[in-house]
Amino acid sequence: MSAGAPSGAGGAGRGGTGLRASLSGLTTRGRSFLAAGIAAAACAYVLGQGELLRVGLLLALLPLICVVALHRTRHRVSGSRRLTPGRVPAGGEARVQLRMDNTSRMPTGLLMLQDRVPYVLGPRPRFVLDRVEPGGRREVSYRVRSDLRGRYPLGPLQLRLTDPFGMVELTRSFSTYDTLTVIPRTEALPAVRLTGEANGHGDGSRRSLALAGDDDVIPREYRRGDDLRRVHWRSTARYGELMVRREEQPQRIKATVLLDTRADAYQGAGPDSAFEWAVSGAASTLVHLLEQGFSVRLLTDNGTSVPGDAAGGFSSGGHDPAEAAGLMLDTLAVIGHSDESGLSKAHDALRGGGAGGGFGGAGSDGLLIAFLGDLDDVQTEMASRMRQRSGGAVAFVLDSAAWAGGPSRVETRLGRLRDAGWTTLAAPPGVAFGDLWRQAGNAPLGTATSGGWG
Template sequence: MTAGGRPAGQAENEKGGVRTALAGLTTRGRSFLAAGVAAAICAYVLGQSDLLRVGLLLAVLPLVCATVLFRTRYRVAGSRRLSPARVPAGSEARVHLRMDNVSRLPTGLLMLQDRVPYVLGPRPRFVLDRVEAGGRREVSYRVRSDLRGRYPLGPLQLRLTDPFGMCELTRSFSTYDTLTVIPRVEALPPVRLTGEAKGYGDGRNRSLALAGEDDVIPRGYRHGDDLRRVHWRSTARYGELMVRREEQPQRARCTVLLDTRGAGFRGAGPDSAFEWAVSGTASTLVHMLERGFSVRLLTDTGASVPGEGSDGFAGASQESADAAGLMMDTLAVVDHSDGAGLSRAYDVLRGGNEGLLVAFLGDLDEEQAAVVAKMRRRSGSAVAFVLDSAVWAQGPGALPSGAGEARVQMLREAGWAALMVPPGAGFADLWRQADHARAAADPAPTAGTTSGGWA
């Protein structure tokens, strides 16, 4: 990622040149100017010509330095590169800055400063020595944030000074870059329940085999097609050479539901219940994509990501890396919603076997627990991680509340593999527990059908 900049001498509007130059006087320059004016006044009152010459020299020196510095036309190009541009919360990213002197004259002393949000660390400053004509200088600094989000970097500022330190002017570039801090992603253990379909399911191939050749949809012969795929019955019927269509493997589906209701979560910060739910959602999405699942992110507002096609899943034309990046960018900026219910998410889930449903839920009242319970009928299998905000506010070691346990039991009776998440729990351990809970909650699949898969 590169951010080009305008020449430093043309980066700002130069209206009010004299005023701008005088405003750039440093403490040393202002002191020299004040001392020179005072000496000139005293020399005039006392009639001392030698003192007058000294006063004029002291007063003229900072003015000359300011004029020369202001009229200097350094042509300097700046660029910025982030490595990487998308980083998990708590990890460091390195920002590389490059300054190129594109003029035919060498520069003087340059001070480089980049604007960064306070959550990423202190504002970096660098001093660059004389840059020869056509030369370049490269510097770098590190940024780190424990809070996810999108943070602007820039614009880059260049501070010019004269050799005597009398004047200092600032020139700003116009471009900036964006650092995306995504949620923490925890590696999950590969678990698999008996009787489940693989990531690329066999159900569709099996259904095609059971259908028989009369249900095969042929197409016209194309140069290079294997003659063993010629469908002779269709060839005789249409009077031209026809071949069987290639069977496309069906990818098992997984929907990850994130509850973002403001009423469902209390507290804020990297150790809050909501941040744990966001991190768990990101870990699940990445894990299922790596296992070959077709994945989508669904929130309580009904928004579906990546949203390609009518069902909202990542289609065949969308690579897993692109889909993961899109969903991670969404989770980087997700915040509490104003909604009070989960009915919109329930409406998005279509009837029938939608594969695996993994939900991260906040506080549930009886009405919302009933809505979540009905979602079980709209998925092949379902796993829920329920977080009690009141328990999380007490910190690690707090006992679960009776109301939270009652809601979890209600989901289990509806067929969910529901788990109560204690404060500060590791998601990998809960993932294994969900494996055993789901084995007990899901009935064995019947012949000729496949469920969403669990990997």
């Protein structure tokens, strides 16, 4: 499914097949006509009344003819669904447009459309369509909204068909459905200088030179407007098409956003829980860093890295920033609690021994931004050692006890992380992430702040 494109097209073919199933769709009016016709025919036979027999046959045949006619038109009513957009933030609305086309040569009777949607998106939409002429089209729409992130199926579409006389009523289902992705809320962040770099591109001393020599050249296809002086003739002869040298490109500084998803690190659930705040903060950070030109990856406590490509898990020049952001936001849309008991796998991934790969030689250029839940002494020490592999490190620490209404117990952990070189900020309930982000940019290296607790 692509947002804004029609989908779910097809004939209403499910929901019972054969004339026997169609006969079961006789309405009260149809059954009454059939019973009256049979009774009239029986009386006509007993009384010897030919006129009454013709009336009885007419009454009995009319609902049967409607059954056959409606049965033959079940594949001649097509429908489609258009979902715009296919990805919305939590609390946002998406519009679903349904279209019904009568492709048969006879008009339809009364139609009732019903689309299946999960209860979290709202009530099940139902629409009644009047007679649709041959070749006619009807369009209806409804809106869906969810405060909970996730992936939600829309459909299949159900169609209730009736004949013009109201004798038969059949329910058919389309076979296709669409998926609405509800991503975490993101907040526009101010451009601040963190403990790494002010933006995602290094200076001239860290540029990767593509023209180091003929043997090191990485050519690409010629594009209209390219300078002909950059044509690489050896590659042109090899590939049989015009090839040019790539321009010098600045090296993109790497940034890792670490999200702690351990189940025992958070308390509570729902849109206002500490875990959802951490997920939303991670999403805002990823989008902001990609906009600033960083090469970014999302890392979780189980060592999983997104995008997870060959470049150590980081988004690279092969990823469009919007595409990379969409991939990471889609991952965060369905992310849940892990069964991990600690942060060891994330630590190994940062060192280069895990699935996510390390900084790939980035050294002090690497920026690490972590969203951490409750930490015991062992996990606090593990998080402290993560700082050794990054050029700058910022930790947003959530205290589940405070989010549950109890006293804060985060100060000791902030101090230990600060001693290891982290810039640490406590995230109390209800704090705006943009305010904490601004504080992180103003805080000196290796400092701690209460984030509003005082």
